[in-house]
Amino acid sequence: MxxxxxxxxxxxxxxxxxxxxxxxxxxxxxxxxxxxxxxxxxxxxxxxxxxxxxxxxxxxxxxxxxxxxxxxxxxxxxxxxxxxxxxxxxxxxxxxxxxxxxxxxxxxxxxxxxxxxxxxxxxxxxxxxxxxxxxxxxxxxxxxxxxxxxxxxxxxxxxxxxxxxxxxHADMRMTALMSVLREDRALKRIYLIGQDYSFGQGVLREARRQLSEQRPDVSIVGDELHPMARIKDFLPYAAKIKASGAQAVLTGNWGNDLTLLVKAAREVGFEGSFYTFYGNALGAPAAMGEAGIGKVIAVADWFPNVPxxxxxxxxxxxxxxxxxxxxxxxxxxxxxxxxxxxxxxxxxxxxxxxxxxxxxxxxxxxxxxxxxxxxxxxxxxxQPLAVAVMDRQGAPGVKFDVEGSGFGFRVIRHLSPQQAELPHRCNMDRP
Structure with missing residues (x-):
């Protein structure tokens, strides 16, 4: 008792x-x-x-x-x-x-x-x-x-x-990201990059489809896949991104493949935006630092700064x-x-x-x-989905930072479960 x-x-x-x-x-x-x-x-x-x-x-x-x-x-x-x-x-x-x-x-x-x-x-x-x-x-x-x-x-x-x-799933996340990207009227050139396996391939495929439908005025100036978890130096990729004249990068990369990519982009002086699936943690904000303020956009089911x-x-x-x-x-x-x-x-x-x-x-x-x-x-x-942009801790809407980096994510778009929902093609063979 x-x-x-x-x-x-x-x-x-x-x-x-x-x-x-x-x-x-x-x-x-x-x-x-x-x-x-x-x-x-x-x-x-x-x-x-x-x-x-x-x-x-x-x-x-x-x-x-x-x-x-x-x-x-x-x-x-x-x-x-x-x-x-x-x-x-x-x-x-x-x-x-x-x-x-x-x-x-x-x-x-x-x-x-x-x-x-x-x-x-x-x-x-x-x-x-x-x-x-x-x-x-x-x-x-x-x-x-x-x-x-x-x-x-x-x-x-x-x-x-x-x-x-x-x-x-990836198409739902892409749709949420695209709800923000399509309103960026200054964006004219974008670079697509991802990990070379089913998920990464699917992200780029869906990015091409949604861009053609919602922003046909945006040119895809780069479209490539890289080996997953095997690239230690992303500087060659970052150099190609900068040389392409891209104003933004769209990627489904996660883990070290994302952190090393954004770090390399900063090192070569790339000043464009990153539209990401997972740019809100695991080292990515710290890797980008001040260069990511207002430029790293992420989509998630929830963020710490949900108000x-x-x-x-x-x-x-x-x-x-x-x-x-x-x-x-x-x-x-x-x-x-x-x-x-x-x-x-x-x-x-x-x-x-x-x-x-x-x-x-x-x-x-x-x-x-x-x-x-x-x-x-x-x-x-x-479930709900949210899109958020990286900013300095203490800025309006950014009470909490990420991993002690001094940078957090301010929610700029919220989708209800009904808004995030997409049709399915499942024909389940139930026991």
Whole structure:
């Protein structure tokens, strides 16, 4: 009884949530502030070593924080008693084959829920593997929660009853960016550059299509793909961008491929704008510095400077949990994803994957004033989107900076879930 009373106290729950136990050489889990019951394990398949390890660790912090919140309020409610959520790390090393190996490891350990996002190529492979596994092994089915792999085909031609995407896909993000770009009447020349894999290719393809429809007066003066995670020196690319006479760059690059690109652009003296999918953190603002003020534009489901009290409290809570400046990269969608999973399990009253999937496809969750729902037809999360521009901390609309850089992002466009929604091409073969 005393323990139960203590667990209800937020400071004690936060303390317990901060403890992380090493379960295996590549697996961590948080000690839950919940009754001592068998945990519901979520296997995070992500690159935790290699070129994009920083993005994998950022995901881990977000998922840990999300599960801590649920565990602090008692865990997931099931007929047999409340169960805590635990994140288990599975290092894919940023490689598709390693991601598939991690999936096999999760299945061998009877983990029914897996999550991944930092590669659409890996996500596509996981969807195919899970489809085949679930068909032949009904007793050990797996559900795939995708927080960042945004290739549109994953919820269109390759949609699956076992896959749920919680990020806006690339065409949705592009449409939001284009709502700002099309109003930049001074823009006449743009350079397209991206990572050479399914996502990067899709971003540039959609950029060409939307530019031709909405800004046919803008000339594409460069259009190229580069190897992903293998370029250490982007100065040759930056020199080509500057020499092209481009007034802006549009890129879906993420991780170090974005940070090194914007850093090189600054070094060669490129003075144009960057229209980005992920330019709001992981070193990009610090790399651009003063040169990025008013010129780096990013799209996201949420920004720390969303001007509401609920949003500010949400962000402040994350910064208290992870006070190091380099840990400052919180994703609202990842928080909503874990909330949606907990909700689906509770509504199903079971951990049976098929029953949880039936509930997840109709999930609707709200956190810090942000409400989103899962679209049952294609399992594409429908949520607000925002476009923001980089500015100096302290400027109007920029209360919070990014990663201690002194620069933050001011929201300049907000799209409701209805405005962000796009038609789908999914014809799902449900079990």
């Amino acid at each position: 005393l323990l139960s009373l203590f667990l209800r106290r937020s400071w004690f729950a936060g303390l317990l949530g901060a403890w992380v136990t090493v379960l295996a050489s590549s697996t961590w889990a948080q000690t839950p502030a919940a009754p001592a019951a068998a945990p519901i394990r979520i296997g995070m398949i992500e690159g935790l070593s290699g070129a994009f390890a920083n993005t994998g660790e950022a995901v881990f912090r977000n998922l840990i924080w999300a599960t801590e919140r649920i565990n602090a309020r008692g865990g997931v409610k099931l007929p047999g008693g409340n169960r805590p959520l635990v994140i288990e790390r599975l290092d894919s090393k940023g490689q598709t084959e390693e991601a598939l190996s991690s999936l096999r490891s999760a299945i061998d350990r009877d983990i029914s829920f897996v999550t991944q996002g930092n590669s659409s190529a890996a996500a596509a492979a996981l969807i195919d593997a899970i489809n085949k596994h679930n068909e032949r092994d009904n007793a050990r089915q797996v559900l795939f929660l995708n927080y960042s792999a945004v290739d549109p085909t994953l919820t269109n031609e390759r949609c699956s009853p076992w896959h749920f995407r919680f990020d806006a 509401t009290a609920a949003s500010e409290a949400f962000y402040q809570s994350f910064r208290q949990r992870f006070p190091k400046p380099e840990d400052d990269y919180v994703h609202m969608r990842m928080q909503l994803m874990i909330e949606a999973l907990a909700q689906a399990i509770e509504h199903a009253g079971s951990l049976e994957v098929a029953r949880v999937a039936l509930e997840l496809k109709k999930a609707e969750v709200t956190l810090a004033g942000q409400t989103a729902r899962m679209r049952a037809a294609d399992h594409q999360f429908q």
